[in-house]
Amino acid sequence: MKLDAEWVTGFVDGEGCYHVGIAKHPEMRAGVQVLPEFTVVQHERDAQLLHALKAFFGCGVVRRNHGARMAYRVRGLEQLGAHIVPFFERHPLKSQKRLDFDKFRRVVRLMEAGEHLTPEGTARIRAIAAQMNRGRLRESPAPLETGEDEPSEIPCRVSSDPHER
Amino acid sequence: MKLDAEWVTGFVDGEGCYHVGIAKHPEMRAGVQVLPEFTVVQHERDAQLLHALKAFFGCGVVRRNHGARMAYRVRGLEQLGAHIVPFFERHPLKSQKRLDFDKFRRVVRLMEAGEHLTPEGTARIRAIAAQMNRGRLRESPAPLETGEDEPSEIPCRVSSDPHER
Numbered sequence: 376m377k378l379d380a381e382w383v384t385g386f387v388d389g390e391g392c393y394h395v396g397i398a399k400h401p402e403m404r405a406g407v408q409v410l411p412e413f414t415v416v417q418h419e420r421d422a423q424l425l426h427a428l429k430a431f432f433g434c435g436v437v438r439r440n441h442g443a444r445m446a447y448r449v450r451g452l453e454q455l456g457a458h459i460v461p462f463f464e465r466h467p468l469k470s471q472k473r474l475d476f477d478k479f480r481r482v483v484r485l486m487e488a489g490e491h492l493t494p495e496g497t498a499r500i501r502a503i504a505a506q507m508n509r510g511r512l513r514e515s516p517a518p519l520e521t522g523e524d525e526p527s528e529i530p531c532r533v534s535s536d537p538h539e540r
Numbered sequence: 541m542k543l544d545a546e547w548v549t550g551f552v553d554g555e556g557c558y559h560v561g562i563a564k565h566p567e568m569r570a571g572v573q574v575l576p577e578f579t580v581v582q583h584e585r586d587a588q589l590l591h592a593l594k595a596f597f598g599c600g601v602v603r604r605n606h607g608a609r610m611a612y613r614v615r616g617l618e619q620l621g622a623h624i625v626p627f628f629e630r631h632p633l634k635s636q637k638r639l640d641f642d643k644f645r646r647v648v649r650l651m652e653a654g655e656h657l658t659p660e661g662t663a664r665i666r667a668i669a670a671q672m673n674r675g676r677l678r679e680s681p682a683p684l685e686t687g688e689d690e691p692s693e694i695p696c697r698v699s700s701d702p703h704e705r
Contacts, residue, residue: 376632381546382553388589389554420636424553427634469541469592471585 376429380466383431386424387463388470391415393479395504397497405497405507409504413449413459413480416440434458455483541592545631548596551589552628553635556580558644560669562662574669576647578614578624581605599623620648640672649675 392414400408413435417425425437425447434457439447449459460480468476484501490496557579563572565592578600582590590602590612599622614624625645633641647665655661 378634379546379550381544382550382634385544385547385550385552386554387550388547389551424635426673469543469547470582470589 376423377460378427378431380462383428384463384466384468385413386428388468388472390417391472393472393475394517395479395482395500395507395508397501397504404492405494407497407501409482409486409491409497409500411452411455411457411479411486412488413479415447416444417447419443419445421445432458432462452483460484475507478507541588543592543596545627548593549628549631549633552580553633553637555582556637558637558640558643558667558672560647562666562669569657570659572662572666574647574656574662574665575615576617576620576644576651578620578644579657580612582612584608584610586610594605597623597627604678613656617648621652625649643668643672 394412394414396410396412398408398410399406415425415428419439422437422445425445427438428447429435431456434451434454435447437445437447440446449455460483463476464480467473482503485491485496485500485503489498559577559579561575561577563573563575564571573600580590580593586602590610593612594600594602597614599616599619600612602610602612605611614620625648628641631647632638632689647668650656650665650668656665671692
C-alpha cells in the first residue's frame with residue numbers, strides 16, 4: 376500500500392503521538408535516559424496501515440502494543456532526526472498536535488547536540504517534556520524495553536475498544 | 541485553513557465515523573426513521589479543523605457533542621448523497637473503515653431510491669446497518685434531534701480524555 380504525504384499528515388493528525396519518556400538510569404551520566412518516541416497505534420485489523428507507515432518513513436518497527444492493539448513506533452535519535460522530524464517540518468500538522476511536535480523536535484535537536492548527557496540539558500529536556508500531551512487523549516504505553524523505570528510521561532491516546540473489555 | 545483532499549482522507553481514516561441510526565417513528569410509513577450520518581469528533585481545542593472540514597465539504601454543521609468534545613456532522617440525504625459519498629468514492633479510505641463507508645454508501649443509495657419508505661426496504665437497510673462499526677471504537681452519540689427513540693446503532697468512537705473525567 377503506497378501512502379501519500381498529505382494522507383500521512385492527516386492520519387497522524389488524528390492518530391499519531393509524539394512522546395518523550397524520561398526514565399531513571401543510574402548508569403547514564405545524567406542519571407536518566409531520555410527516550411523520544413513517535414507512535415501510531417491501531418487495532419490489529421489495520422496493521423497493514425502501520426506496515427505501510429513503516430515503509431513510508433523507512434524506519435521504525437510494528438509491534439503488538441497490548442491486547443488487539445498494534446503500534447508503529449520509531450525510537451532512536453538517528454531515525455527520528457533523519458526521517459520523522461524532517462517529514463513533519465516539511466508537512467506541518469494541522470491539529471493542535473503540532474504544538475507537541477514542535478516540543479518533540481526541540482528535544483530531538485537538543486539530544487543531537489548532546490544536551491541529554493548533562494544534568495543541565497536533561498533538566499531543560501524534562502521541562503519541555505512536561506509541557507507535552509497535556510490534556511491529550513492518552514494510551515498507556517507498552518513497557519519500555521530499555522529504561523529501568525516506567526517513563527515519567529505517558530503517550531497521548533486512550534482508546535476504549537468494547538471488544539477488548 | 542485550506543485542506544487537501546488526501547489530508548482529509550487520512551484524517552477521516554483516523555477520526556471519521558459513518559453511521560446509520562434507525563429510530564422508531566410511528567408517523568413514518570415504515571414505522572422507523574433511517575438516519576445516516578457522517579461525523580468527525582474532536583476535542584474543542586481542534587474545533588477549527590471541524591470548521592475547515594465543513595468548508596471543505598460545503599455542508600454539515602459543527603456542534604458541541606458533549607463535554608469538551610465538538611462534532612462535525614452531516615445528516616440529510618441530499619448532502620450525504622451529493623457531497624460526502626462522492627468524495628469518498630473518489631478518495632478511498634485506506635483503513636478498514638472503508639468497509640463501513642461501503643455499507644453507508646449502499647444505505648444512502650437505497651434511500652435515494654426511496655427504499656427506506658417501505659417495510660421491505662427498511663429491513664434491508666437495517667440488515668446493512670447491523671453490519672456496520674462492528675468492533676469499532678465507539679463514542680455515544682449526542683441525542684438525535686429528530687427521532688423519537690435513541691438509534692439502535694451507536695457511532696464508532698469512544699475517546700477517554702482524562703480532563704473530562
